[in-house]
Amino acid sequence: xxxxxICEDDPRQREQIQxxxxxxxxxxxxxxxxxxxxxxxxxxxxxxKRYPDTNGxxxxxxxxxxxxxxxxxxxxxxxxxxxxxxxxxxxxxxLSHLVFKxxxxxxxxxxxxxxxxxxxxxxxLEVAHTRYINQMTTLDECYSFExxxxxxxxxxxxxxxxxxxxxxxxxxxxxxxESQIAFRGFIKQIAKVNPSFFQCHKSVVVNTENIKQVHKxxxxxxxxxxxxxxxxxxxxxxxxxxxxx
Amino acid sequence: MNQALSYPxxxxxxxxxxFALPLFIVANILMRTYKPRLKESLYIMFVTLFxxxxxxxxxxxxxxxxxxxxxxxxxxxxxxxxxxxVLIILFLFFYIYKLKGYPxxxxxxxxxxxxxxVFTSYFxxxxxRLLLNIPATYxxxxxxxxxxxxxxxxxxLSALFALLFVKGFGNLRKLLQTDQHLQTVLMIGSIITxxxxxxxxxxxxxxxxxxxxxxxxxxxxxxxxxxxxxFFLYIKYLKAxxxxxxxxxxxxxxxxxxxxxxxxxxxxxxxxxxxxxxLLSIESFFDSxxxxxxxxxxxxxxxxxxxxxxxxxFSLNHLSKIHVKEIKSILAAKLIQAQTMGIDxxxxxxxxxxxIFTNSIxxxxxxxxxxxxxxxELDALGKGKLQVACFKQNVSVTFVxxxxxxxxxxxxxxxxxxxxxxxxxxxxxGLTNLADLVHSQPNLTLQTSLSKGYFIQKLYIGEL
Numbered sequence: 001x002x003x004x005x006i007c008e009d010d011p012r013q014r015e016q017i018q019x020x021x022x023x024x025x026x027x028x029x030x031x032x033x034x035x036x037x038x039x040x041x042x043x044x045x046x047x048x049k050r051y052p053d054t055n056g057x058x059x060x061x062x063x064x065x066x067x068x069x070x071x072x073x074x075x076x077x078x079x080x081x082x083x084x085x086x087x088x089x090x091x092x093x094x095l096s097h098l099v100f101k102x103x104x105x106x107x108x109x110x111x112x113x114x115x116x117x118x119x120x121x122x123x124x125l126e127v128a129h130t131r132y133i134n135q136m137t138t139l140d141e142c143y144s145f146e147x148x149x150x151x152x153x154x155x156x157x158x159x160x161x162x163x164x165x166x167x168x169x170x171x172x173x174x175x176x177x178e179s180q181i182a183f184r185g186f187i188k189q190i191a192k193v194n195p196s197f198f199q200c201h202k203s204v205v206v207n208t209e210n211i212k213q214v215h216k217x218x219x220x221x222x223x224x225x226x227x228x229x230x231x232x233x234x235x236x237x238x239x240x241x242x243x244x245x
Numbered sequence: 246m247n248q249a250l251s252y253p254x255x256x257x258x259x260x261x262x263x264f265a266l267p268l269f270i271v272a273n274i275l276m277r278t279y280k281p282r283l284k285e286s287l288y289i290m291f292v293t294l295f296x297x298x299x300x301x302x303x304x305x306x307x308x309x310x311x312x313x314x315x316x317x318x319x320x321x322x323x324x325x326x327x328x329x330x331v332l333i334i335l336f337l338f339f340y341i342y343k344l345k346g347y348p349x350x351x352x353x354x355x356x357x358x359x360x361x362x363v364f365t366s367y368f369x370x371x372x373x374r375l376l377l378n379i380p381a382t383y384x385x386x387x388x389x390x391x392x393x394x395x396x397x398x399x400x401x402l403s404a405l406f407a408l409l410f411v412k413g414f415g416n417l418r419k420l421l422q423t424d425q426h427l428q429t430v431l432m433i434g435s436i437i438t439x440x441x442x443x444x445x446x447x448x449x450x451x452x453x454x455x456x457x458x459x460x461x462x463x464x465x466x467x468x469x470x471x472x473x474x475x476f477f478l479y480i481k482y483l484k485a486x487x488x489x490x491x492x493x494x495x496x497x498x499x500x501x502x503x504x505x506x507x508x509x510x511x512x513x514x515x516x517x518x519x520x521x522x523x524l525l526s527i528e529s530f531f532d533s534x535x536x537x538x539x540x541x542x543x544x545x546x547x548x549x550x551x552x553x554x555x556x557x558x559f560s561l562n563h564l565s566k567i568h569v570k571e572i573k574s575i576l577a578a579k580l581i582q583a584q585t586m587g588i589d590x591x592x593x594x595x596x597x598x599x600x601i602f603t604n605s606i607x608x609x610x611x612x613x614x615x616x617x618x619x620x621x622e623l624d625a626l627g628k629g630k631l632q633v634a635c636f637k638q639n640v641s642v643t644f645v646x647x648x649x650x651x652x653x654x655x656x657x658x659x660x661x662x663x664x665x666x667x668x669x670x671x672x673x674x675g676l677t678n679l680a681d682l683v684h685s686q687p688n689l690t691l692q693t694s695l696s697k698g699y700f701i702q703k704l705y706i707g708e709l
Contacts, residue, residue, distance in 0.1 A: 099594075148641065148690040149641060171684055180692070
């Protein structure tokens with residue numbers, strides 16, 4: 001069951017959102033229920049303290065007329081409820097796309113005064129519901145590493161390969177489907193982390209799950225995004241044997 | 246048979262400690278790598294022993310005339326001297342460049358500095374002997390002992406010099422990392438100093454009576470010290486100049502920013518004025534119970550003025566949250582530049598940023614490169630958005646720069662190739678340079694993504 005919590009200081013807007021949600025839930029029979037609707041951020045935190053296992057979906061106003069603003073509140077919610085799904089309700093003026101997306105990893109945002117409020121709330125509820133179902137069935141496993149004093153968790157499915165940077169030792173570049181990141185580490189240790197990882201070269205560990213094709217003649221691997229990785233001659237037979245079955 | 250050859254093994258070890266080993270120890274101190282690695286240690290042992298053998302063993306068999314006392318004319322011995330010097334310098338360069346993975350310029354600078362440190366220490370020992378009036382001849386029975394003392398003195402002194410240098414000129418390192426020009430100056434300067442030193446030393450070795458007249462060596466050492474001092478004064482001057490330039494551009498950027506804020510102030514003042522008028526008008530509509538008139542007034546006047554309020558001029562408002570001057574300055578400069586170019590620009594910072602735990606010179610350069618790339622891309626595109634954000638996560642600070650990019654932008658792995666640029670030769674070094682700058686600081690991490698038509702650079706600055 002996904003719990004819905006609303007925090008909006010303006011009573012009229014709060015009622016409007018509340019009404020939209022209850023109406024939508026009744027109509028579509030989603031596995032969710034509205035558990036809290038308040039104007040005060042501390043109520044939300046108190047609720048989480050009382051029910052620490054809350055699996056929540058939060059509608060948060062950014063400007064709450066309180067010392068805790070919506071973004072602070074979201075940060076604190078995330079500490080308690082790591083799978084929290086958050087939607088911000090904001091004026092055009094306070095819109096902070098990047099902070100919403102990259103700091104809070106918010107699901108979405110709804111702009112106040114927009115006539116499409118109803119449809120937007122409905123869309124958010126749908127998305128949250130699907131994510132909730134997925135979260136129940138597959139908890140994606142992650143590769144973790146530390147860099148710049150932070151722990152990074154990258155889902156294995158995103159990982160293409162790791163390579164050591166030839167110009168500087170101990171720097172590893174992690175190639176993912178859509179991005180790249182460099183961190184300090186040892187390539188040999190990475191190969192042991194996950195059974196689908198394979199050290200195909202002195203300086204490369206490849207994720208065998210994301211190989212598109214192995215070219216035996218040129219001793220290269222083509223990854224699913226078209227990147228080419230070279231394989232050492234000793235490893236190519238082992239690699240082919242490994243990905244065959 | 247020469248006196249020196251009466252103790253071949255000790256001479257061999259002496260030579261190893263005096264001329265071969267210190268070079269690698271000093272080089273490692275200068276590179277701040279204090280932990281030995283097996284492969285490197287093997288290389289060092291092999292090279293130093295090889296060079297020592299090359300220089301000393303022929304003497305045992307009398308192939309060359311003598312070792313410590315050179316002949317006056319240009320003999321095999323001088324040839325052997327030059328040969329082994331060239332070889333060991335090459336081996337040292339190879340060690341720094343290949344095994345340690347330094348770029349060429351820096352490797353050259355390091356090699357030369359190492360050699361200068363070792364030789365200055367060696368000559369200091371000679372000078373000491375001279376001052377204490379210990380005759381440096383091979384007819385002295387205590388000669389082996391003195392030689393060993395001298396060798397250890399060279400080893401210890403050069404290591405000490407290197408340590409002091411690393412401690413004293415630590416910020417020179419940071420500057421070198423950020424400034425290619427300074428690297429070139431330092432390289433050329435050190436090559437000139439070193440070459441003149443080598444030539445004079447070799448000449449004195451050939452022309453003088455070797456160890457017997459050491460005053461010429463003392464003179465030589467004086468020359469080295471003077472030239473090195475002049476050289477460092479010049480670097481200090483360059484550094485000061487560089488700093489003033491930094492400060493000047495910072496000031497210029499901040500002035501830009503103040504201008505921008507003043508313009509915003511004017512807009513707000515105008516709005517305040519409008520607002521009072523609006524209230525008065527509404528009141529008059531109420532007084533006359535003219536609701537349809539009010540409705541019309543609302544949609545025609547108030548709604549439109551509130552729209553202008555939310556547009557552009559306030560999109561950089563959040564810069565006031567950044568309290569680190571250098572960072573505010575670079576962000577203001579680049580974002581205002583983007584705005585004046587007509588790019589839809591937005592900056593977000595919801596929390597006060599008071600301190601950032603990293604070298605601000607490097608951070609300014611990194612942000613400069615990232616923002617320049619984004620602006621360049623948007624300018625070429627002629628449309629799209631530039632969004633920048635700065636926020637805290639626990640103790641770390643994160644910068645996000647996101648820009649719209651071309652539909653047919655090459656995949657990320659091609660963009661990141663060395664020297665690649667979508668705009669022709671010579672302009673793609675930004676990304677490689679960027680990676681080096683990021684890597685120069687231990688607590689920086691950069692994530693580059695290309696997703697759904699956006700190019701995104703996320704820079705994380707962790708705790709030190």
